Each structure stands twice: as C-alpha cells, then as structure tokens.
Amino acid sequence: xxxxxxxxxxxxxxxxxxxxxxxxxxxxxxxxxxxxxxxxxxxxxxxxxxxxxxxxxxxxxxxxxxxxxxxxxxxxxxxxxxxxxxxxxxxxxxxxxxxxxxxxxxxxxxxxxxxxxxxxxxxxxxxxxxxxxxxxxxxxxxxxxxxxxxxxxxxxxxxxxxxxxxxxxxxxxxxxxxxxxxxxxxxxxxxxxxxxxxxxxxxxxxxxxxxxxxxxxxxxxxxxxxxxxxxxxxxxxxxxxxxxxxxxxxxxxxxxxxxxxxxxxxxxxxxxxxxxxxxxxxxxxxxxxxxxxxxxxxxxxxxxxxxxx
Numbered sequence: 001x002x003x004x005x006x007x008x009x010x011x012x013x014x015x016x017x018x019x020x021x022x023x024x025x026x027x028x029x030x031x032x033x034x035x036x037x038x039x040x041x042x043x044x045x046x047x048x049x050x051x052x053x054x055x056x057x058x059x060x061x062x063x064x065x066x067x068x069x070x071x072x073x074x075x076x077x078x079x080x081x082x083x084x085x086x087x088x089x090x091x092x093x094x095x096x097x098x099x100x101x102x103x104x105x106x107x108x109x110x111x112x113x114x115x116x117x118x119x120x121x122x123x124x125x126x127x128x129x130x131x132x133x134x135x136x137x138x139x140x141x142x143x144x145x146x147x148x149x150x151x152x153x154x155x156x157x158x159x160x161x162x163x164x165x166x167x168x169x170x171x172x173x174x175x176x177x178x179x180x181x182x183x184x185x186x187x188x189x190x191x192x193x194x195x196x197x198x199x200x201x202x203x204x205x206x207x208x209x210x211x212x213x214x215x216x217x218x219x220x221x222x223x224x225x226x227x228x229x230x231x232x233x234x235x236x237x238x239x240x241x242x243x244x245x246x247x248x249x250x251x252x253x254x255x256x257x258x259x260x261x262x263x264x265x266x267x268x269x270x271x272x273x274x275x276x277x278x279x280x281x282x283x284x285x286x287x288x289x290x291x292x293x294x295x296x297x298x299x300x301x302x303x304x305x306x307x308x309x
Contacts, residue, residue: 022115052093129199168214221235
C-alpha cells in the first residue's frame, strides 16, 4: 500500500509545471475545448480556469456552463475531483467582438491573475462569410495577444491553429508562412466594409485557399508571429479532430459535423455510398489533441521557445 501511495503522490514534469497555475481558456465549450478543459481539471493540479463563454441561442453563459458540466464527458472528473467547480471562473465575452467582448474589470482580472493562455476559440464553418471569420479567427487572436502581453506572470500562450492552415502547399514545415494579405489589413477591411462588399471580394482574397476557414487560420498564425514576438508562444496544428480515443471515455463526441457525421451515417446505414478517390484523412482523436496542447504548453513554458522575427 505504501508503494501505491508513493506512485499516486508522484507528479509528472507536466503536472509539476501546471501546479498552482491560472489558465485562461477560450473555446472551452467547443469540440476540442471541452475535452481539454476536462483534462486540465482532472489531471493537472491547476489553481483556476478562467473560462470564456458567450451567450448563444438565447442561453445565458451560466446556463451553457451548467449544461456543459452535465455532459457524460465530465462524469469521471466529478468522481476524482468532486469540488472541481470551485476552480472555474466564468468570464463573459464573445470572440466576434473587439477585445473579445471583455469588460474592463475582467481584462484587469486576467492581466493580474493569468499564467497560461490557451486560445482554442474559432469558427470552423468552411462557408462562413469572410467578415465574421476575420473577427472570430483573426481579430480575437490579435486582441488576445495584446492582452496577454500585459500579463506579467505569463508563462506561455498557446494558439490552436490547424494542420490545414497552409493546405495550399504540397509540403508544410513547422514554420510560419507569409501570406498575401496582412492580418491588420484584413481586420481593417472587415471593420469598415459592408457584408456585401466583403462578400464581393472574398474569392479574390482566397486565391488558392479552399475556404475562409483555412485562410483565416494562416493569417492568424502571421498575427501570432507579429504580435507574439518575444513572448513565450507556441502554435499547435491538429488535423481533423474526431471523437475521443479513450480518455476520459471511449468515443465521446458532441457534434456530427464532417467526418463524425459521415462515420455515424455509415454506421447507421443511412449513408451507403460515398464518392471518393484515394482519399487519406488526417484524423486525430480529440483527447490526443488535448494532450498535445497541454504538452506543448509545458514544453514552451520550460524550454522557453517563442516566436522570433
């Protein structure tokens, strides 16, 4: 029994890094964010999670949080960390708004308290109008970086991008590629042009990107390089995120978009034929993505990597 207790008391290097830290998490109600939030609360001895939540479909942020933690995804957490809710601080905001819709009081609180920023929030709608995609995926990243730069205790800023942010290239290295349009320029256009005007030039701006989502993630990476210079920054690029592999439960998924919907439809017999030609899918389970984000944060915080000009 003593040896078992000794093993239980032993923390990994990653757990040691996160001990007592305060996390600001955006996108915590999304497909990746939910699994990441559960993992942080259950496996990392953090002090607090400041969770950005917006009103959605006439549901208040408080109602959305209650519904979130009633999901089966959090059943295991409730057993091993029954008082986990004490570690949650709700921060009301909206990534579509300037400065993420944060109040001055909340911005001051985050500047004073936050040690780690994990920016997961994004619209992943491939047919989203470029104007809205720019606000959510590009401007929010810039504004959050400006806020994080004021955090004296900041140990790491993790930007969750996409493996397809540079899908217009045949080969992709772990570098940030220049884009044909500057992030600030695109933001200024989105802020000053009408929806119809933005829509009329979207195809010209896309060039050889297949959709507004992939273009916005590439531009956001450039924003990270521009505004994150000298900061402890890392970028993660997950592939097509699907259900969990086994942690905390087998096969957890909260949406049926893309591959998830295709798999379900095929399994139920609703989809019997798919037109395809030698397709290789770069899929990755959401729990493995969460592990990668946490590991990247630890590695960057310890080694001290950052975005260099």
